[in-house]
Amino acid sequence: MTGPSPRILGAILAGGQSSRFGADKALALLGGKTLLDHVAASLAPQVDALAVVGRAYADINSIADVPRPGLGPLGALAGALRYAVEGGFGAVLSVPCDAPVLPGDLRRILSGDGAAYLRDLPVIGWWPAMLARPLARWLDDDNPRSVRRWADTVGARAIAVDRLPPNINTPADLAALGG
Template sequence: MRSVLGAILAGGRATRFGSDKALALLDGTTLIDRVAGRLRPQVDALIVVGRTHVDPPGVPDRPAPDLGPLGGIAGALHHAAAHGYDHVLSVPCDAPALPGDLRAILDAAGDAAFLDALPVVGWWPVSAATVIDRLLSDDGSRAVRAFADAIGAVGCRTGQPIANVNTPDDLAQLGRSPNAPVPR
């Protein structure tokens, strides 16, 4: 049985949103708390990457802040390696309606997988930490898909699209129908 660390990526600037979207409220609950509630039953432990946080505990992006989601995934992979986990299941702080079988979907796809429609949702082996370090030290692409390609990760789909909140309008629309995807 794989030991899995759940990682909520929350270090972004939220420029399109205009304020800290991790703390934005949806029906009285912050987005980050909603994501934690959906992810916690699917993993062995949970962290928040890219910000100070108490529960779940926060860890820094690696090697520095402002490297986008790849810096958050790198921080999670290194934290997982230091604490004896085999895999990291990464999700963004702005996807509050994650499926309850997300871990099973990604695990069934292989040793490394991600969601085609939202690649920051990923299933990453801890052994990939050296690859992500190399990508972050080069002047190349810092896209999650570049990392996924470099480690041979498989793109997969869920039964329905996952809502991703980028603007206040996205949040308002999600509030009207919490399980519906926000159109892009």
């Protein structure tokens, strides 16, 4: 007999500099809604709670990067994992604020034994909350800030998908998606 499924925190990583985009891409409009709103709408049905990491936003809980801003996606993930531990969540499903169309079965694709991430978009990942301390140590030791590199050190599975979610990095990417 198995117990209840652990609660899952959906973490939208939104503290980046948007340097290739030239403006705050989390707030860029696609069909009259911000990219961040699109991501939240895609992720919400797959998780028990949502949070935005790296900024305050509307009515969604805000989480700070850990140990400080400016560490890229790993600092955001560290903040989400710490919050997950403190809030009693079993895992974090992380997504970037610039992937407005997520697969409806993303949780199923990534969940399972241990950590996993999309091979070609590693900021989309499934991270057991117990990885909070290992990630904090990784960042404290000033290791490389590559999500893929850290994920490999904790034995995360790299999952290949037939169709990668669109990722908006430039105004041309947004225009191609209809924005």
